[in-house]
Amino acid sequence: GVAFFSQDGHGIASLVAAGFKVAWVTANYGSVIEGRASKLGVHLVLCRIADKEEAIGLALADWGLTWEQVCYVGDDLNDVPAMRRALLAVAVADATMPAKEVAHWVTSRPGGLGAAREVCDVLLTAKAADE
Numbered sequence: 001g002v003a004f005f006s007q008d009g010h011g012i013a014s015l016v017a018a019g020f021k022v023a024w025v026t027a028n029y030g031s032v033i034e035g036r037a038s039k040l041g042v043h044l045v046l047c048r049i050a051d052k053e054e055a056i057g058l059a060l061a062d063w064g065l066t067w068e069q070v071c072y073v074g075d076d077l078n079d080v081p082a083m084r085r086a087l088l089a090v091a092v093a094d095a096t097m098p099a100k101e102v103a104h105w106v107t108s109r110p111g112g113l114g115a116a117r118e119v120c121d122v123l124l125t126a127k128a129a130d131e
Contacts, residue, residue, distance in 0.1 A: 005112055005113055005114060005116075005117075007114055007117040008112070008114060008115070008116035008117045008120075009036070009039075009040055010117070011116055011117035011119070011120030011121060011124075012040045012041075012042065012116060012120060013040045013041060014120060014124060015120050015123060015124065016040065016041035016042070016043070017041075018124055018127060020123065020127075021043050021044075021063055021065065022040075022041075022042045022043055022044075023042070023043060023044040023045070023046065023056065023059055024037050024042055024044070024045045024046070025046045025049050025052045025055055025056060025082075026045075026046070026047055026048075026049065027048065027049060027050065027052075027078060028047060028048070029047040029048045030047070033045065033047065034047070044059055046059075050078075051081075052078060052079060052081070052082045053081040053082040053085060056070070056072075056082055057085075067085040067086055067087065068087050069087060070085070070086040070087055070088070071086060071087065071088040071090065071119065071123060072085075072086035072088070072089050072090065073090045073091075073092065073115070073116065073119055074089070074090070074091060074092075074095065074099050074103075075091060075092045075094065075095040075096065075099055075111050076095065076096050076098075076099055077096060077098045077099070079099050080098050080099060080102050083099065083102045083103060084102055088104055088105070089102055089103045089104050089105075090103055090104065090105050090106070090107060090119055091103035091105075091106045091107070092106070092107050092109070092110055092111035092115035093106060093107050093108055093109055093110045093111075093115060094110035094111055095111070107119065
């Protein structure tokens with residue numbers, strides 16, 4: 001099964017409430033992922049995506065946003081092209097070396113165990129400072 005870390009979920013819900021657009025893009029598929037995303041208010045869930053950069057580019061066009069407005073959190077080789085395009089590329093602590101090498105920042109917590117919350121807290125703090 002898939003386990004979720006409650007602090008990550010709270011962080012994501014807080015981002016959505018603060019007006020951030022949140023998308024989950026995964027090569028995997030699972031109705032559990034979609035259910036969790038829906039509960040948190042995630043705007044877009046794309047499963048079974050081979051080319052994440054292309055998929056995100058299309059979503060950005062739909063939303064009227066650009067790569068210069070993206071914080072991308074990744075952990076593996078298939079994340080690297082999108083990470084290279086994003087304004088802020090984040091690798092989780094347990095990411096593969098290719099993802100860590102292109103990241104602007106590597107979280108102290110691993111994926112699924114607080115990394116998302118770390119990123120959310122930084123984005124929310126930056127937004128508050130900007131207002």
